[in-house]
Amino acid sequence: MAKAPYDLRKVLDELQQHPGQYHATDVPVDPNAELSGVYRYIGAGGTVERPTQEGPAMMFNNVKGFPGTRVLTGLMASRKRVGLMFHHEYHTLGQFLNDAVASPVDPVTVSEDHAPAHEVIHRATDADFDIRKLVAAPTNTEYDAGPYITVGVVYGSSMDKSKSDVTIHRMVLEDKDTLGIYIMPGGRHIGAFAAEYEAANKPMPVTINIGLDPAITIGATFEPPTTPLGYNELGVAGAIRQAPVELVDGVTVDEKAIARSEFTLEGYIMPNERMQEDINTNTGKAMPEFPGYDGDANPAVQVIKVTAVTHRQDPIMQSVIGPSEEHVSMAGIPTEASILSLVNRAIPGKVKNVYNPPAGGGKLMTIMQIHKDNEADEGIQRQAALLAFSAFKELKTVILVDEDVDIFDMNDVIWTMNTRFQADQDLMVLPGMRNHPLDPSERPGYDPKSIRTRGMSSKLVIDGTVPYDMKDQFERAQFMKVDDWEKYLK
Template identity: 80%
Template sequence: MSEELYDLRKVIDELKQEPGEYHETDVEVDPNAELSGVYRYIGAGGTVERPTAVGPSMMFNNIKGFPGDRIYIGSMASRKRVGKILHHDYQTLGRFLKNSVDNPVAPVVVSEKDAPVQEVIHKATDADFDIRKILPAATNTEYDAGPYITVGLVLGSNPDKSMSDVTIHRMVLEDKDTLGMYIMPGGRHIGHFQKEFEKLNKPMPITINIGLDPAITIGATFEPPTTPLGYDELNVAGALRQQAVQLVAAKTVDEKAIARSEYVIEAEIMPNQTMQEDINTNTGKAMPEFPGYDGDANPAVNVVKVKAITHRKNPIFQTMIGPSEEHVSMAGIPTEASILELVDKAIPGKVTNVYNSPAGGGKLMTIMQIHKDDEADEGLQRQAAILALSAFKELKTVILVDDDVDIFDMNDVMWTLNTRFQGDKDIMVLPGMRNHPLDPSERPEYDPKSIRFRGMSSKTILDGTVPFDMKDQFERAKFKEVKDWQKYLD
């Protein structure tokens, strides 16, 4: 195969050429809580417990209990690094992804000889088969329900194979051939397909693809209405790279796998079967989720039976910390693209950029940069916020700022809320709406008046834009433009 084909290894080779973006270590690390504990300090960022930092991605070459295996973490734990990976300005990644959705490049199927992920094959019928010994899956904390697959892309189809798609779910290793998979109700295409199989009382064949080019992972996290049912999000990765994602027929299930993955788990989601997520620990906890809190163990996750594991020679197991900035990149940038798609159609030219910041885990908060040309534009900023909230139910807070504000600098955003904002007139609260069930404040005990059932929320719009007729009273201090300022640093 051509060395120009993109996969995780090519991305790592490129990051090695960028100062500060990649580091590897041969010091032994325990995948049980220690690895995440180490990376928490070095490069996790996001909503991880402080102290944390934005730092290099890391390869751990010496994994306790898994001689010869290695774990990679942090490829997407910096927006600037994602920009380098995708060869695009990090500040306009939302528009880049939006354009990729609109100009899809479909995946292609290749033969086994062109699929490095099938270099090594372990079948569940083998006497010594045990996923817990083959997969060096990490636990984020000492309280997790078990080792989790956190960056595993689930590929599946509907029963008649007329539609296929990919999504990411949390999956815990339960025993030697069983995973527990949490499929959040509503919105995810894999969940829709699985319900169709369940009605037929048939197991749903899937592949779980681990160790991927981040273009595939990020492209796979779109949701309706941007990518409606029937839209295969592997098309987005193809467009981002201008190179079709390569698929290969799985060995033991009737489904495709991503040919240049590091690992593929071939499995079936069992119909009408569930199990306790923390059956092995009984801690009541699943794993840390993107809002920064430990997710509650689900009493009834889907049962996934593993049929085989295939992998490359000397494979790289990819993982992430649940609340780290990797989640912001995976979930936030596609949401930015989706918001831009919506507002560009409804009120073109008025929303210049959008940022889903780490403070909201990529899902709960968006900052919208607004441009007003004349007095007729006054009020459109709030229309834009309501559009975003209505289309993307997981958004909880929208902050509106003018186009002289750097939306990627939270000091600048908070500055506008301190100098262009009055709480009694610039806050809009929309109670009793639907949101993400992982936000622990969204429970009836917190606010019995507006939260009837868990997962409901009040949504808030903070309008920090200057009224158009007062713009001349809010001009920032103007400094001299110095073109060659960098010479003073030489």
């Protein structure tokens, strides 16, 4: 008997077998700021304002204004939970995804009767069509530009249909059939396709897929150079599950949709058309972004005209809190994979593991665990840091540690800075480089000497590795190894 395909519902069924990883509530909640405000205390983590913590994924069954729709948040807001959902040890998820990129399993197209995403169809031609009433998109704060789709996987193709891709963007519900979409310049393949359509003055068909197996969501966040133009990241999810992601033809657009998504919005990115992101609120804010600050509302986001909303029976709307641990999993683990891929080719065997911690939102910081075989390897650790910067341009800080340091324990990492580090010789500062425009310190007013335009940054390497010829002077206190220590807790 064939196994049921992976989708969000199958993942949630499996997750409920693990105590403390999932919680559902019937208490009424307002999607406007309250839902995210509640989860901030329960399990958001990441760079969210304290107090916050790591906690269970949360299903809100009673969302005001949206009877029949549940809202899920925090599904990926724990690295250990991602490991459980992927059936893999969480410490080595980066290498696991690296292997998946190397051996993709391409998606397949299924017939309409095998696509639960189309169980219910609302067309823009319907008299009562209004995405603001159909899609239970929360706002993260009271100051957001509007309700946001925060974890919608956009599927689009080149004009000749020779290349297809999936990416995630912030999208705000602006009107009954209109979304504003922020496509960050450079690196995003959907943006390249949209530019091609815009040059031809033609609307670009897309589908926006929400409520997915996290293998799809996390796989979709890979970027160049790891996945170059023409690489469809749905193949990564296929490799993780060892089964192809199922697609289905759109009902109103000439584009594919993910057949087992909870919600799908179909529509067109309109050519040569822009709108003010916060046109309905004029707060000047978009939504909280991964560094922990409110993103500025963009004065000219691209426009999507929605032609249909489809969903499953009793659908699940999935959302993320911008600065939460969920973003760390979505962006950080693929970044670890990208870094490992490059360093393994350039200096094989010298980088044992890589971790992008919550302190950097998954993008701005990486910790690299270094192996030195002999004195000739001295300096190879700094070469590894430079490779990390080239693998991922949005990286700002690299911390280098030895093999005996637990890179997933920030106390252990910072300990190296206090006992294996001298600031006058173990810091490398690289000014005037490109980075991520959402870092608020990356503006000319903050550092006029090296930041000429928004999105430039000085980059930092902290070398906390012991010189090889002094290794015997830095051996940690050795405690007795006790295999059955847990019996003393019973």
